[in-house]
Every structure is written in structure tokens, then in C-alpha cells.
Amino acid sequence: MAFRVAVPAMVAALVTLFGAPVRAQERVDVALVLAVDVSRSMSYEELRIQREGYAAAISSPQVVRAIGQGAYRRIAITLFEWAANVHANEIIGWTIIESQADADAVAAELLATRSFGERRTSISGAIHHATGLLETAPLLADRRVIDISGDGPNNQGVPVTEARDEAVAKGITINGLPMMTRDGFAQQFHIDDLDRYYTKCVIGGPGAFMVPVNDWDQFAEAVRRKLVMEIGQVEEAAPRVVPAQFILEEPYDCLIGEKIWQQRGWQFDDFDR
Template sequence: MWRPHRFRFLVGAALLLLAPLLPASAQERVDVALVLAVDVSRSMSPEELQIQRQGYAAAIASPEVVRAINLGEHRRIALMMFEWANESHAREIVPWSVIETQADAQAFADKVLEDTTYGQRRTSISGAIRYASKLLDEAPYVATRRVIDISGDGPNNQGSPVTLARDAAVDRGYVINGLPLMTKGGIGFQFNIPDLDVYYRRCVIGGPTSFVIPVIEWAQFPDAVRRKLILEIGGRMPYQPPRVMKAQITFEEPYDCLVGEKIWRRLREQYFWDP
């Protein structure tokens, strides 16, 4: 006679026997699997790219971030970083790493500083979100939450509409947070929009507890990244710090999430230029 409970017992026993044969990382539980997606489009100068890299390293290795990790249920997170620009450019800077201690965080930060970045053409936020989603799909950890942390200094201007990539990631259960870089200058000023923070809130971020922290001046960057990491590690926002914008249902006028694509087409027609 077929006995479902006996079958379930046998399957469970088999999994227990096979568990020691699995890679250790595949069984490791973390409070959050966090992907740092860093914009390296040509709209940023080499100096700005270096400031960005140093800011991420300083934030990751900060005692405040390590303290936030130690407050979690498992007291560890999984972290990785990649750079992105056009739809076909996504390059790993630091692979998946488990961060538990100050030494772990410093080792990750050192790898960030050891790497070298060269600016790339175009800006495909949608491509970055899809790549980050793939990384989270394949992450070898049991994570309570899975988060994409994406920075950028301009709107999407290549690839599929950013809202399609955002919605697909949110449907997978991922959270997307934004760090719009609203600094002045840079060679790609033609692609700047004055309300990039609103664009990120309306078009890029999504999922429970998602938020935006704009960076107005480069001097603010390390502190903005540090605050953002602490919030993401904690998975909640007990209060609203200055310049933090939460995702929310809104009755505002519809926002044009294709503004970047339209700017690029207009400039291309005007200058026959493919930046």
C-alpha cells in the first residue's frame, strides 16, 4: 500500500545523508545576500570612479557595518560586487564572500581597492538588474533576504526598459535599493537629469523596505554607502534619515521612465554620436 508519510520520511533521511557531501557554502545560512552593482559608465571621470571605489571600501570595512552584521540572527552576510555600464558589460570585482568579522570586511575592502576600473559606454540599469538577479539566483547560500544595491549617475539609456527588469526582480522576491549619484560635472553631463533621485524612486527600486539615498556631493559618498549598507543588513528602516526616499504607492502624475532613452536618441540625432 502507498504510504506518503513513509515516502517523505525516506526522502528526508536521504537528504540528511547527502548533506555532508554538499559544498559547505551551499549549506551556509546568512542574514542577507547582497549584490553591490557599481556604475562605471563614461559619464564619470577617472577621478570620480576612484572616489567611488574608495568610498565603497571605506564603508564596507567600517566598524558600524560590521556591528550591524553582528546584530543579525546568523551574524553573517554574503556580499559580492560587480561593475556595470552598457548592456553587455558586467564585470566581477569581488566574488561572493561571507562577511562575519572585521577581518572579513577588511579583506573584501582590500580587494575592492586592488581592482582597476575603466569607464565604459552607455548606461543600462536594466542590464545591471538582470545580471544582479542572476547572481542572486545562483548564490550558494540560504539567505533570509536577497538585495540588489545599485548605484548610478544617470537614467537607463540602453537595453530593455528599466521597469521591466525591476518588476521581474521584485517578482523573484528580491529587493532593489538605489544610490543615485547627483554630483555635478563629469563628461556625460548631457545625460544628467535634475531629478535622478525621483527617477530611481519611481522607476528603479522596488520590493519591501526598498529606498533611495541620493548623493549630492562626492564628499557625502562614503557616509551614504555606509548608511545604506547598515539599513540593508538590518532589513528595516526604524526611522527616515535625511535624504532617504522610501518606495511607496503614489498618486503623483505618471513619471516618464524612458527619459534616458529619449535623451540618448535626441543627442544621437543631433550629433551622430554613440557615447
């Protein structure tokens, strides 16, 4: 069911445009928020690969083809970079993509600037910010999706399950892209089962899934595959696409990131992860 948000004409006119214009109450198949982790555990090179990976995925022919197969043949996206719960840097404002030219324009905008690492890791803060963007979007969307990437567990802000459950209660789906890489700074804050953490603690809602990235060489392809699935609700034949699990299994500690920070965070008072 489409969600409806009344937006004054002046607000709608101020929406940042990189692809096609966003008109108030315009119908799209999906409103997609891309929430990208830029915590300081990632090196400058990793941040570059990540930014270029999103640009390559968004402008890929497979993604554009998936958009064209929808009921309205258009989607709306916005992309912001996050770290602490007070850091959310908008890179792409709400933008309509319905053609290859639109997708190419978004990719060019992503490549026009660079990412900068910021302190701490608040997945819950990113979910709250993304939820607010969806709640106030000047669009009519059949589906609302948050696509969140990250290389570590939540270690700041409210518990991630609290933010997830609030978003899911509003009919929003949260998908995950856990980065299982072990390069970069502050490896002692990583957890070996980040993919399981995302499955148990981060993703949720109708059709939720996560796609882990084990090597940076896989990043662009993983994002492309994930976007195709989110846009077209098409399950590509690919390993390690894990759906949300709602069946009660053995308990999982969704506060593991906060506990690791309490134990080791004092070492990084001047260089927070």
C-alpha cells in the same frame, strides 16, 4: 523566507573567496549584490572616489556591527561594475562577511585594482545580471537585495521598469544610490530629478529605499549608511532616505533616458555614455 539553490560541490568550491569561505547552502541574513555604475560620464577621479568609498563603507565598524546583530551574524556580498547591458565586470565574487577581518579583506581587494569607464548606461542590464547572481548563489538567505548606484537614467537595453518588476516578482528588493553630481563628461545626459527617477522607476520590493548623493564628499558616508540599513533593516536618523512609493501619483516618464539618447546620442558615436 530563505531561498534555496542546489549547487554542485564543484561549483561551490570555485566561488571566489576574499573573506570567509562560501559553503553551499550556508545560511546568511542577507545576500547583497552591489551593482556599481562605471559609465563614461564619470571621470577617473570620480571612479577612484567611488571604489574607495565602497571599500571604506564595507570595512566600517558600523557595518560590521550591523552584521553582528543579525540572526546568523553573517552576510554574503558580491560586487560588480556595470555600464552597457553587455558589460558586467565582477570585482568581488560571493563572499561571506562575519568579522572585521572579513570586511577588511574585501576592502583590500577593492583597493587592489582600479575602475575603468565603459560605454552607455543600462540600469536594466545591471538589474538582470544582479538577479541572475542571486538566483544562482550557493547560499540560503533570509533576504535578497540589489544595491544599485548610478549617475544617470537608463539609456540602453530593455526599459528599467521591466527589469525591476521581474526582480521584485522573485522576492528581490532593489535599493538605489542615485549620484546627483554634475561633474564629469556628458552632463547633457543627466537629469535634474534623478532621485525621483530612482524612486519611481528603479527601486522596488519589500522595504525598498534610495539614498541620493549630492556631492562626492558624501559618497562613502552615504554607502555606509545605506549598508547599515540594508543589513540590519535599521532606519538611521538621516536626511533624504526615501522609501519606494507605491501610491499612484502624477505619472513619471521612466523612458526619459532612452529619449534623451535618441535626441543627442548621435554626438557620441565614438564615445558613448
